[in-house]
Amino acid sequence: xxxxxxxxxxxxxxxYLNASYGIxxxxxxxxxKRIALLYLGSITLMFFIGGAAAVMMRLHLIEPAGALxxxxxxxxxxxxxxxxxxxxxLVPSIPATLGNFLVxxxxxxxxxxxxxxxxxxxxxxxxxxxxxxxxxxxxGVDTGWTFYAPLSTHYVTTHVIATSLGVFINGFxxxxxxxxxxxxxxxxRAPGMTWKRMPLFLWSMxxxxxxxxxxxxxxxxxxxxxxxxxxxHVGIFDPAIGGDPVLFQHLFWFYxxxxxxxxxxxxxxxxxxxxxxxxxxxxxxYIFIAYSSLAIAMISxxxxxxxxxxxxxxxxxxxxxxxxxxxxxxxxxIKVFNWTATLYKGSISYQAPMLYALGFIGLxxxxxxxGLFLASLATDVHLHDTYFVIAHFHYIMVGGAVMAYxxxxxxxxxxxxxxxxxxxxxxxxxxxxxxxFNLTFFPQYMLGYLGMPRRYAVYPAEFQxxxxxxxxxxSILGMGYLIPFVYLLWSIRYGPVAGSNPWGAKGxxxxxxxxxxxxxxxxxxxxxxxxxxxxxxxxxxx
Amino acid sequence: xxxxxxxxxxxxxFFTFLIFATIFYFMIKYRRRSEQERPPATQQSLxxxxxxxxxxxxxxxxxxxxxxxxxxxxARPPQGAMEIFVVGKQWMWHLQHPEGQREIxxxxxxxxxxxxxxxxxxDVIHDFFVPxxxxxxDVLPGRYTSEWFQATKPGSxxxxxxxxxxxxxxxxxxxxxxxxxxxxxxxxRDNASTRSMAESGQELFTRLGCDTCHLADGSGAxxxxxxxxxxxxxxxxxxxxxxxxxxxxxAILDPASxxxxxxxxxxxxxxxxxxxxxxxxLIAYIKSLGSGERTQVP
Ligand SMILES: [Cu+2]
Ligand SMILES: [Cu+2]
Numbered sequence: 001x002x003x004x005x006x007x008x009x010x011x012x013x014x015x016y017l018n019a020s021y022g023i024x025x026x027x028x029x030x031x032x033k034r035i036a037l038l039y040l041g042s043i044t045l046m047f048f049i050g051g052a053a054a055v056m057m058r059l060h061l062i063e064p065a066g067a068l069x070x071x072x073x074x075x076x077x078x079x080x081x082x083x084x085x086x087x088x089x090l091v092p093s094i095p096a097t098l099g100n101f102l103v104x105x106x107x108x109x110x111x112x113x114x115x116x117x118x119x120x121x122x123x124x125x126x127x128x129x130x131x132x133x134x135x136x137x138x139x140g141v142d143t144g145w146t147f148y149a150p151l152s153t154h155y156v157t158t159h160v161i162a163t164s165l166g167v168f169i170n171g172f173x174x175x176x177x178x179x180x181x182x183x184x185x186x187x188x189r190a191p192g193m194t195w196k197r198m199p200l201f202l203w204s205m206x207x208x209x210x211x212x213x214x215x216x217x218x219x220x221x222x223x224x225x226x227x228x229x230x231x232x233h234v235g236i237f238d239p240a241i242g243g244d245p246v247l248f249q250h251l252f253w254f255y256x257x258x259x260x261x262x263x264x265x266x267x268x269x270x271x272x273x274x275x276x277x278x279x280x281x282x283x284x285x286y287i288f289i290a291y292s293s294l295a296i297a298m299i300s301x302x303x304x305x306x307x308x309x310x311x312x313x314x315x316x317x318x319x320x321x322x323x324x325x326x327x328x329x330x331x332x333x334i335k336v337f338n339w340t341a342t343l344y345k346g347s348i349s350y351q352a353p354m355l356y357a358l359g360f361i362g363l364x365x366x367x368x369x370x371g372l373f374l375a376s377l378a379t380d381v382h383l384h385d386t387y388f389v390i391a392h393f394h395y396i397m398v399g400g401a402v403m404a405y406x407x408x409x410x411x412x413x414x415x416x417x418x419x420x421x422x423x424x425x426x427x428x429x430x431x432x433x434x435x436x437f438n439l440t441f442f443p444q445y446m447l448g449y450l451g452m453p454r455r456y457a458v459y460p461a462e463f464q465x466x467x468x469x470x471x472x473x474x475s476i477l478g479m480g481y482l483i484p485f486v487y488l489l490w491s492i493r494y495g496p497v498a499g500s501n502p503w504g505a506k507g508x509x510x511x512x513x514x515x516x517x518x519x520x521x522x523x524x525x526x527x528x529x530x531x532x533x534x535x536x537x538x539x540x541x542x
Numbered sequence: 543x544x545x546x547x548x549x550x551x552x553x554x555x556f557f558t559f560l561i562f563a564t565i566f567y568f569m570i571k572y573r574r575r576s577e578q579e580r581p582p583a584t585q586q587s588l589x590x591x592x593x594x595x596x597x598x599x600x601x602x603x604x605x606x607x608x609x610x611x612x613x614x615x616x617a618r619p620p621q622g623a624m625e626i627f628v629v630g631k632q633w634m635w636h637l638q639h640p641e642g643q644r645e646i647x648x649x650x651x652x653x654x655x656x657x658x659x660x661x662x663x664x665d666v667i668h669d670f671f672v673p674x675x676x677x678x679x680d681v682l683p684g685r686y687t688s689e690w691f692q693a694t695k696p697g698s699x700x701x702x703x704x705x706x707x708x709x710x711x712x713x714x715x716x717x718x719x720x721x722x723x724x725x726x727x728x729x730x731r732d733n734a735s736t737r738s739m740a741e742s743g744q745e746l747f748t749r750l751g752c753d754t755c756h757l758a759d760g761s762g763a764x765x766x767x768x769x770x771x772x773x774x775x776x777x778x779x780x781x782x783x784x785x786x787x788x789x790x791x792x793a794i795l796d797p798a799s800x801x802x803x804x805x806x807x808x809x810x811x812x813x814x815x816x817x818x819x820x821x822x823x824l825i826a827y828i829k830s831l832g833s834g835e836r837t838q839v840p
């Protein structure tokens with residue numbers, strides 16, 4: 001009964017969720033918080049579709065000869081997994097959900113600079129997503145998410161054009177979101193919110209937005225060229241009429257390397273917030289963490305050639321790309337060291353979001369260090385296009401980005417919904433995910449070193465043990481992802497009321513009620529102090 | 543390469559352990575004991591920041607140099623390496639020895655001899671990957687790439703296509719049979735082919751009518767090819783190019799793009815009339831006519 005009593009204040013107060021009802025009020029909303037939820041729903045759907053493809057692949061690989069499907073279908077599965085997870089889940093994940101929700105709140109603004117553009121970007125995403133899903137369901141594509149020419153332009157007979165059209169359209173939603181964030185952060189900061197008083201999450205959002213705006217047009221061009229080549233045989237990638245298939249790889253990776261940082265930078269931003277809050281400490285080296293985000297964004301544009309060391313690119317180009325790839329590792333290392341140092345003499349508690357954050361640091365460290373193997377020319381020659389690479393980037397993208405995403409969702413869930421979920425279940429899920437993840441991907445490092453190439457529907461028998469381990473891990477990981485889905489949904493209805501600041505966190509978003517009113521703040525906040533004032537005595541919250 | 547690999551593994555373990563140990567230590571030592579607890583303000587430390595920027599940077603410079611120097615060495619095949627010609631097509635490997643033996647998805651080579659592969663593809667991009675030799679290189683349509691290795695132990699080793707190339711990509715595999723010199727000589731004899739690659743090339747040279755223009759005495763409409771391979775060629779626009787495999791291939795498929803001074807551009811294109819394997823045979827023949835640097839085909 002106590003919950004029923006506690007519910008009353010929430011229901012009686014006006015906030016963005018109960019300000020209006022009905023499907024229209026959602027589909028035509030310009031409220032950044034509602035748009036964030038629209039994104040949350042759609043990317044969750046995409047996540048489970050992409051995840052289902054992964055589960056089928058792992059099941060298939062239990063037997064060397066393939067346990068489940070024909071090679072053709074297997075190829076379609078990994079293409080679908082890659083396309084959906086990269087373009088329709090990881091890229092929008094943190095920016096479009098938490099970013100949308102938090103960027104205005106964290107700077108004390110009422111909305112993003114262009115609220116209608118924000119809604120448009122969701123529709124663009126949905127359109128791109130729908131076209132891609134159509135392509136995948138009505139027969140699939142088997143080019144891999146990398147669409148390498150001339151395979152994609154002249155040889156495969158599957159739905160390449162529809163898929164690349166979907167990816168092309170979806171690119172605009174990234175660009176719009178990026179523009180919106182950049183303008184908002186420049187122009188809409190509340191009085192007193194100087195750049196150096198901004199939460200670190202915003203620095204990472206800003207860096208991410210720069211990549212969105214600068215890199216996405218290039219993938220759009222690459223996709224258009226694929227379509228043009230297939231339909232009109234313009235010959236850009238066709239060596240038979242003087243084209244260059246390697247050119248496609250340059251275009252593709254010019255986007256797709258920075259995109260890795262689109263995925264991980266927001267995660268780093270989230271983790272910076274979580275670590276400070278649950279250690280009750282101002283971040284160690286705030287300015288280093290902030291500027292390293294910008295450094296990463298910048299250098300990330302000049303390392304694409306490390307995907308092409310054995311593509312016939314010149315040896316000297318290889319040198320430059322290798323050196324720069326080592327250079328991009330430094331800012332990431334700076335962050336890891338600073339997070340660790342932030343814990344020093346803290347008051348650390350281990351609620352679920354913190355577990356995700358610590359998981360992130362560990363897995364990201366491993367993913368980052370194994371990246372050095374691939375930045376180093378000689379070792380990359382052996383490891384390139386093997387399972388080592390798969391393991392490496394899953395440590396970054398799943399162990400890193402997805403962990404941070406879940407950590408962020410758990411951290412701001414009470415703010416978003418006004419309800420608390422069950423912390424015990426959440427911790428259990430974090431643990432299951434951590435274990436499942438490592439069991440899935442650690443064996444893949446070994447497979448890669450032993451020489452198993454990626455994208456193999458069948459493989460020599462000697463690789464079976466490690467593959468079976470990996471598949472076992474994947475089933476644990478899959479279960480792990482289902483648990484939060486259940487208890488988070490459950491909490492919306494039955495969870496206890498959260499209050500404005502359940503974690504004792506600092507930051508403007510915690511000074512307004514949960515869920516926040518449509519305009520975020522009763523009155524525009526004024527900022528008079530540095531961020532993360534955990535050492536200062538508690539002051540009263542609204 | 544393996545030394546570098548194990549060094550990197552050690553480094554990874556070391557730093558992973560360092561970070562994990564520190565975090566666990568802090569996690570236990572500074573766990574929250576009461577809700578009211580208020581930790582001291584964070585101290586900033588510039589020397590600490592600088593040292594954890596500088597130390598990893600130095601390690602990275604070292605790793606870069608190590609990796610790059612190995613890579614550089616691996617990119618340069620030693621003089622006099624045994625040559626093998628590779629054509630990848632969806633989804634098999636065609637290999638040919640200069641002596642004429644052809645193999646599919648299998649390659650027999652002698653131990654302790656450097657082997658240089660000249661590779662091209664009939665269709666999409668493939669990649670010739672032999673994990674045991676730590677070697678891989680993309681195989682591209684319309685271009686020659688090469689890689690070399692020297693096997694140190696007789697045995698059979700996996701050959702994989704490492705670049706995704708369509709439906710049966712994972713079936714595009716084979717074996718490299720490394721044999722002792724005597725076994726290899728025996729194998730060559732057992733599989734002796736009636737014609738060496740150069741001889742097949744010569745046959746094609748006549749059949750396609752190349753010899754009507756390219757006469758040895760210089761009286762034809764085209765340049766003398768004897769003794770020309772490996773030499774510098776000056777094009778009409780003054781550009782200097784070395785006549786290598788790629789140049790020769792281009793001369794056969796797209797002669798108009800390589801106009802020579804003193805010759806009328808009368809050579810027709812042979813695109814569509816010759817397969818990649820036949821081009822390689824033609825090249826072997828032209829090579830056998832004597833070259834600027836090395837003659838190796840009998
Ligand atoms: Cu990259
Ligand atoms: Cu292949």
